Amino acid sequence: MGRMDTLTELCEYLKNFFDDGCAVYSGKISVAEGTVTCSRDLFDSVTVPLEVGQFFRVTGSVFDDGVHCYPDMEMRDGSFEGSIQPMRVPNAVLHLAHEISDWKEKYEAVDSTAMSPYTSESFAGYSYSKNGAGSTDGASGWQSVFKSRLNIWRKI
Numbered sequence: 001m002g003r004m005d006t007l008t009e010l011c012e013y014l015k016n017f018f019d020d021g022c023a024v025y026s027g028k029i030s031v032a033e034g035t036v037t038c039s040r041d042l043f044d045s046v047t048v049p050l051e052v053g054q055f056f057r058v059t060g061s062v063f064d065d066g067v068h069c070y071p072d073m074e075m076r077d078g079s080f081e082g083s084i085q086p087m088r089v090p091n092a093v094l095h096l097a098h099e100i101s102d103w104k105e106k107y108e109a110v111d112s113t114a115m116s117p118y119t120s121e122s123f124a125g126y127s128y129s130k131n132g133a134g135s136t137d138g139a140s141g142w143q144s145v146f147k148s149r150l151n152i153w154r155k156i
Contacts (some may be wrong), residue, residue, distance in 0.1 A: 006101040007055070008066035010093070013143060015155040017057050017067075018087045026083040029060070034071030036084055048084045055087040093153055100142045108142075 011017045025038035025048050036056075039045040050056055050070040058064050060082015064075045067087070143150070 004067055004069065006104065007089075007094070007097045010097050010100060010150075011057070011067060014150060014153050016153055017085060018055075018089045018093070019085055020088040022086040022088065024083050024085045027081070028079055029058075029082050029084055030079045031064070031075050032077050034073045034075065036070075036075075038084060048086070050086055055089050057085040057087060059083050059085070090153075096146065096149060100146060103142055103145060 025046070027038050027040040030037045030039065036048045036050065037045055038048055048056070052070060054070050055067055056070060057067055058075075061080045065082075068075060
């Protein structure tokens with residue numbers, strides 16, 4: 001999972017896509033070589049005003065839903081009915097997304113004992129216990145580990 005996937009997952013978890021009053025462009029969205037345009041009807045087409053390096057959310061696409069950074073040359077060229085939402089992501093959230101991505105790379109490996117849902121196990125004469133990172137279910141996912149830092153950005 002890449003950093004953009006982590007930022008998408010983080011924003012979904014927070015229920016916060018940092019729109020900060022930005023216009024949402026809905027209609028027929030066209031993507032060509034990283035440029036995004038929105039057509040509401042035959043006579044109303046506008047290039048979505050995104051700054052280089054600005055994040056934006058795509059919804060309604062079969063292949064490209066999620067958070068992207070403009071221009072995103074990895075988006076598939078084509079058209080779909082959906083929306084583009086420019087975002088204003090604070091630097092603190094971007095740093096947090098990077099930390100979460102690094103944490104996930106380290107601890108969410110298939111063989112990682114850190115991701116075991118159990119706080120203790122015993123079998124064949126062997127036993128161990130571990131801290132559940134404050135989680136009520138014993139799991140120590142990134143949401144539990146970063147909870148105190150996530151709460152200030154979370155919307156209800």
